Structure formats: C-alpha cells, structure tokens
Amino acid sequence: MNGAPYTVLRTRGLAKQYPVAGGRRLVAVDGVDLALDAGRTLALVGESGSGKSTIARCVVRLVEPSAGEVWINGRAVHAMGRGSLPELYREAQMVFQDPNGSLNPRMTVRQVLHEPLRLHLKLDRERREARARQLVEQVGLTPAHLDRYPHELSGGQRQRIGIARALAVEPDLLILDEPTSSLDVSVRGDILALLLRLQREMRLAYLFITHDLQVVRHVADDVAVMYLGGIVESGPVAEVFARPAHPYTRALLSAAPVPEWGVTRTRLRLAGEIPSPIDPPPGCRLVGRCPLAQPGCSAARPPLVEVSPGHLSACPVTLTAGDRP
Amino acid sequence: MTVPLLRVDGLGGAFRRRDGGLTPVLHDVSFALQPGCITAVVGETGSGKSLTALTILGLQPSAFVRRSGRILFAGQDLLALPPSAMRAVRGRRISMVFQDARAALNPVFSVGAQLADVHRLQHGGSARAAWDAAVEALRRVRIPEAERRARQYPHEFSGGMAQRAMIAMAALVCTPALLILDEPTTGLDVTIQSDIMELIVELCRDRGLTACLITHDLGVVAESCEEVVVMNAGRVVETGTTEAIFTRPQQPYTRRLLAASRLDAAAA
Ligand SMILES: Nc1ncnc2c1ncn2[C@@H]1O[C@H](COP(=O)(O)OP(=O)(O)OP(=O)(O)O)[C@@H](O)[C@H]1O
Ligand SMILES: Nc1ncnc2c1ncn2[C@@H]1O[C@H](COP(=O)(O)OP(=O)(O)OP(=O)(O)O)[C@@H](O)[C@H]1O
Numbered sequence: 001m002n003g004a005p006y007t008v009l010r011t012r013g014l015a016k017q018y019p020v021a022g023g024r025r026l027v028a029v030d031g032v033d034l035a036l037d038a039g040r041t042l043a044l045v046g047e048s049g050s051g052k053s054t055i056a057r058c059v060v061r062l063v064e065p066s067a068g069e070v071w072i073n074g075r076a077v078h079a080m081g082r083g084s085l086p087e088l089y090r091e092a093q094m095v096f097q098d099p100n101g102s103l104n105p106r107m108t109v110r111q112v113l114h115e116p117l118r119l120h121l122k123l124d125r126e127r128r129e130a131r132a133r134q135l136v137e138q139v140g141l142t143p144a145h146l147d148r149y150p151h152e153l154s155g156g157q158r159q160r161i162g163i164a165r166a167l168a169v170e171p172d173l174l175i176l177d178e179p180t181s182s183l184d185v186s187v188r189g190d191i192l193a194l195l196l197r198l199q200r201e202m203r204l205a206y207l208f209i210t211h212d213l214q215v216v217r218h219v220a221d222d223v224a225v226m227y228l229g230g231i232v233e234s235g236p237v238a239e240v241f242a243r244p245a246h247p248y249t250r251a252l253l254s255a256a257p258v259p260e261w262g263v264t265r266t267r268l269r270l271a272g273e274i275p276s277p278i279d280p281p282p283g284c285r286l287v288g289r290c291p292l293a294q295p296g297c298s299a300a301r302p303p304l305v306e307v308s309p310g311h312l313s314a315c316p317v318t319l320t321a322g323d324r325p
Numbered sequence: 326m327t328v329p330l331l332r333v334d335g336l337g338g339a340f341r342r343r344d345g346g347l348t349p350v351l352h353d354v355s356f357a358l359q360p361g362c363i364t365a366v367v368g369e370t371g372s373g374k375s376l377t378a379l380t381i382l383g384l385q386p387s388a389f390v391r392r393s394g395r396i397l398f399a400g401q402d403l404l405a406l407p408p409s410a411m412r413a414v415r416g417r418r419i420s421m422v423f424q425d426a427r428a429a430l431n432p433v434f435s436v437g438a439q440l441a442d443v444h445r446l447q448h449g450g451s452a453r454a455a456w457d458a459a460v461e462a463l464r465r466v467r468i469p470e471a472e473r474r475a476r477q478y479p480h481e482f483s484g485g486m487a488q489r490a491m492i493a494m495a496a497l498v499c500t501p502a503l504l505i506l507d508e509p510t511t512g513l514d515v516t517i518q519s520d521i522m523e524l525i526v527e528l529c530r531d532r533g534l535t536a537c538l539i540t541h542d543l544g545v546v547a548e549s550c551e552e553v554v555v556m557n558a559g560r561v562v563e564t565g566t567t568e569a570i571f572t573r574p575q576q577p578y579t580r581r582l583l584a585a586s587r588l589d590a591a592a593a
C-alpha cells in the first residue's frame with residue numbers, strides 16, 4: 001500500500017431508531033456522515049447517550065442501521081449478507097466500551113486471544129500461542145495472564161485484553177469505544193503509544209470514541225462532536241479545540257477538569273434539562289439549553305457549514321455573529 | 326484531627342491460585358476516611374483498589390484470602406462482624422457504585438423498578454412513593470425524561486446512563502454514611518461528569534456524606550477531592566491532602582503518575 005490517501009471508512013446518512021412504548025421512536029443516530037482515511041484517527045466525542053456507541057455498532061453491523069450507508073475498504077457493509085460478515089471482521093475490529101460484557105466469562109484470556117487467530121487467520125496452535133504471548137506483552141501484561149478468566153482480572157487488565165483481541169487479526173480499521181477509561185494515566189500513555197506506533201507501521205485507521213479530551217488532543221487528527229444523535233461540529237482537532245464554533249463544543253471544552261492543583265476554570269454552563277431523543281423536535285438540537293439561541297433556531301435543523309477549511313459547524317448564530325473566541 | 330469514619334488498618338492478603346498456591350495482592354494497606362470529606366484513591370491498574378473497596382463491603386472474591394488487618398467503621402471492626410450484621414451495614418450505612426455499572430443492574434427488571442425496590446427495602450413506604458423517589462433520583466443524576474427512562478431496561482440505556490442510574494441508587498435511593506465510588510464517571514462526558522461531582526460534593530456538604538472515590542482521572546481529584554491515597558502494586562505508597570500530593574509529592578511513583586497525567590508533556 002502506498003502513501004496516497006485511501007478512505008477506509010465512510011458513512012452516509014447513517015441512522016438508527018428504536019421503537020419505544022406508545023408507538024414513538026427514539027432517534028439514537030440521525031443522519032451521520034463520516035470519512036476516515038488509512039493511517040488517520042477520527043475521534044468521536046460528545047454527550048453521554050448521543051449515539052456514539054450506536055454508530056460504532058452500526059458500522060460493524062452488530063446493530064442493524066435503520067437507514068444510510070456504511071462503506072469499509074470500498075465494500076458496501078450495509079448491503080452485506082449476514083453470512084459474509086466474518087470477512088468484514090478480518091478488516092474491521094472493535095474494542096467494546098464495556099470490557100466485562102464483551103469477554104466470555106467461561107473463556108480464559110488464552111482462548112479469547114486464540115479464537116480470532118484461528119477463525120480469521122487460520123494459524124496453527126503453535127503460531128497462535130506465539131502471537132497471543134506477543135499481544136499480552138504489547139498491552140503491558142504478562143503470559144501468566146493468559147491462564148486467567150476475566151473475573152480474575154482488574155478492570156484495566158480486562159480492558160487491555162479487549163484491545164489485544166481486537167489487534168490480533170491486524171485489521172485495517174479499529175473502532176475503539178472508550179478504550180482507556182479504566183487505565184491509570186501511565187498505562188494509558190503506554191497504550192496510546194502502542195496504538196500510535198501500530199498506526200505508523202501498518203497505516204491503521206482508528207475511529208476513537210472517548211470522553212477524555214486530553215486523549216483526543218494527543219492521538220486524533222480529526223474530531224466530530226455529537227449531540228443528541230447528530231454531529232454538531234467537526235474538523236481538525238487543533239482547529240476545533242482552539243476555535244470551537246458550536247456552543248455545545250464550547251461548553252464541553254470548558255467543563256474538562258485540569259489535573260493540576262489550584263486551577264480554577266470558568267465553566268460555560270448549558271441551562272435546562274438535557275432533551276430527549278424520543279421524537280426530537282425540528283430545529284437545532286441544543287435550542288432549549290443554548291445561551292445564544294435566537295427565535296429562528298427552532299424552525300429548521302441547521303446544516304453543517306464550513307467555518308474554515310475542513311472545519312464544519314451547525315450553528316448559524318456564531319457564524320453570522322462572527323463570534324469566534 | 327477528627328476521628329475518621331473509616332480506617333483500613335494493615336490490610337493484607339493473597340489470591341488462592343487454581344494450583345493451590347497463593348499470590349500476594351495486598352500488603353499492609355492502611356488509610357483513613359475523614360467524615361464529610363471526599364478521599365480519592367488513585368494508582369496503578371491492578372494495584373488492589375477495587376479489591377480493597379470490595380473487602381470493606383465484605384464482597385471480596387472467594388479466592389481472596391485475607392491474612393491481616395482490620396477495617397474500623399464508626400469504631401466497629403467490619404471484618405469481625407457476622408454476615409447478617411454485615412448485610413445490615415451494606416446498602417444502609419455503606420453503599421458502593423461498582424466499577425462495572427451495567428453488570429450491577431439486573432437485566433430483567435426495569436431500571437426504575439430496581440431503584441424503587443431498594444427504596445422500599447431501606448425506607449419502607451408505599452410502592453407509589455418508592456417509584457416517585459426512584460424517578461426523582463434519576464432526575465438528579467441528569468437523566469433526561471426520567472419518568473419514561475425509569476420504565477426502560479438496562480440494555481436500553483447508554484453506557485453513561487447506566488452509570489448514572491447506579492450512582493442514583495447508591496447515593497440517593499440509599500442514604501449511606503459512606504459512599505464508595507469505583508470509577509463512577511469514566512463513561513460520562515465532561516459536562517455530566519462535572520454535574521455528578523458537584524452532586525457528590527453537595528451531598529457531603531449538606532448531608533455529611535463521606536465519600537471514597539476510586540479514579541484514574543487526576544483532573545477530578547484536583548478539583549473535587551480533599552485527601553488522596555496513592556496505591557501501587559498492592560501497597561499504599563503515599564497519602565496526603567490533595568494540595569500536598571499535587572504540589573509536594575514525596576514518592577517517585579506519585580511523581581511519575583502526576584507526570585503521566587499530562588499526556589502532551591509526557592510524550593514530549
Ligand atoms: N437497544 C436499545 N433500545 C432502545 N434504546 C437504545 C438501545 N440502545 C441504545 N439506545 C438509546 O440510544 C441512544 C444512544 O445510545 P448510545 O449507547 O449510542 O450512546 P453513547 O453516545 O455511546 O453514550 P455513552 O457516552 O453514555 O456511552 C440513547 O438514548 C440510548 O438510550
Ligand atoms: N479472582 C482473582 N484471582 C486472582 N487474581 C485476581 C482476582 N481478582 C483480581 N485479581 C488480581 O488482583 C489485583 C488487584 O485487582 P483490583 O481489581 O483490586 O485492581 P484495581 O486497582 O481496582 O485495578 P483497576 O484500576 O484496573 O480497576 C489485580 O492484579 C488482579 O489481576
């Protein structure tokens with residue numbers, strides 16, 4: 001593979017709705033377009049419950065999208081038959097948000113790591129074992145951990161087994177859903193360094209879901225900010241973090257605590273209740289909570305508009321006011 | 326210095342391996358929780374933070390063999406209590422938000438029903454009042470449309486919502502003297518995380534709650550905690566006020582941890 005840009009993942013109009021009581025619909029994901037090139041990292045951040053994990057699950061068809069397209073390595077994932085999904089898992093792997101629920105409690109770590117090597121890479125026993133040993137060491141554990149069951153590991157150890165399992169088949173696309181949330185800061189640093197090294201060596205593409213904005217700044221090239229099922233702002237990380245254009249992004253950035261003594265920060269607060277994704281009203285998703293809301297904001301959903309090269313925001317108010325920090 | 330609400334004193338123990346041998350995990354773990362304060366427990370993954378917390382509640386895994394130590398809670402050694410007395414302490418006097426919140430919820434009952442059940446168990450009253458209290462608790466942890474959400478099942482909640490439901494259960498439906506939170510905010514975006522921490526701070530101030538916060542987020546520690554316990558490899562390496570730990574760390578491990586918390590600086 002050469003160094004030319006090559007799109008590993010693309011979604012168009014991706015949507016997921018869940019039926020809820022009373023014949024209503026919960027809009028978990030509402031028309032999301034993403035593009036991710038080989039060797040790059042796209043961070044997905046945003047409100048809890050805004051649909052990040054749902055996007056991740058739709059991309060690898062663990063959840064069936066209600067509408068929209070998903071393309072991985074030029075293959076129409078949305079149109080694939082269930083029977084051919086195993087081929088997809090050779091190319092795209094996922095690290096789950098909840099490492100407990102995603103590891104079979106009756107399998108040892110060795111069995112967990114051998115399985116994808118046998119199914120997808122068809123390695124013989126000896127080569128599987130060598131690779132499994134290499135993987136546990138890469139994530140900072142030891143071969144002694146291979147004999148453990150998930151309940152015999154700490155939270156952070158389990159999380160690293162989830163990462164090792166996903167790396168096992170050397171996928172082109174790795175979807176990481178909160179992969180470092182249970183790790184102490186020094187192991188977090190080591191795991192991020194490992195991911196960055198593998199990315200350089202193998203041009204891996206990462207879709208990186210996290211609430212840790214420091215991690216975003218450190219590993220991601222681009223960031224997409226989600227609120228209530230939709231992307232409200234996206235662009236290169238340095239640009240979006242330095243000049244956030246959307247009021248939600250500004251509130252988010254101002255709420256991040258700083259790991260230092262005596263730092264006081266001014267938190268930009270959003271007023272009111274977090275709105276419900278059930279039958280959301282038309283217009284801007286933030287309207288009831290936004291300090292800058294105008295009468296026009298509740299009329300129609302504002303589209304993403306380019307505010308500077310590659311930097312998109314869905315807030316017409318900050319755009320016209322020229323109100324840039 | 327006031328009398329601590331809880332003192333872990335010389336706690337030590339090992340895991341029994343399947344081959345019958347013992348692997349030591351906790352070595353002389355000692356620290357104290359001052360009443361009305363939030364104490365952070367930080368440190369290496371796998372260093373024994375969750376295990377120590379579970380032992381306080383008498384919920385340690387069966388393979389864990391305790392070899393030494395006392396846990397004094399309001400003057401009583403919890404480790405010497407018979408199981409029935411320990412059950413009375415758990416939930417009522419000490420409650421915990423577990424590291425894996427979703428697994429702690431029962432998948433076959435609605436979230437509201439589980440909270441209401443615990444409410445009736447602890448406070449009695451009518452089913453209606455218990456349900457209202459459950460909904461109110463969900464509202465206070467910023468779950469939107471709490472009334473409707475209460476009727477949903479755990480798998481219909483996002484990761485962060487399940488976490489908030491467990492916080493509602495342990496901190497609001499239960500009204501404990503001591504609340505232990507094991508990584509309670511990892512799945513939450515920073516705006517909701519800040520709201521939750523403000524809620525905990527408020528409960529400490531208004532209700533005299535004592536909290537023990539196990540976390541990897543040193544930003545939350547610097548902002549909301551009064552005291553810090555640093556653990557590494559099954560030992561307490563350092564304890565002190567948050568200011569002392571951040572500005573005058575004594576141990577090399579603490580210094581390394583603080584340096585690693587600033588990713589950009591650590592990489593440079
Ligand atoms: N199986 C389901 N049935 C009904 N609703 C669901 C289901 N799965 C998810 N949802 C809803 O879809 C929305 C998006 O959930 P999702 O898990 O994608 O959020 P998230 O952005 O990953 O949040 P978090 O940061 O808290 O993990 C939420 O409102 C959630 O309650
Ligand atoms: N049932 C078990 N059998 C053997 N070892 C175990 C068992 N449960 C936990 N351990 C080990 O005990 C040590 C302490 O685990 P504990 O869960 O307390 O760590 P922790 O400090 O909470 O870590 P984390 O930050 O990753 O959650 C870990 O090294 C873990 O591997």
Ligand SMILES: [Mg+2]
Nearest residue numbers: 053097483484
């Ligand atoms: Mg999620």
Ligand SMILES: [Mg+2]
Nearest residue numbers: 154155375424
């Ligand atoms: Mg733990």
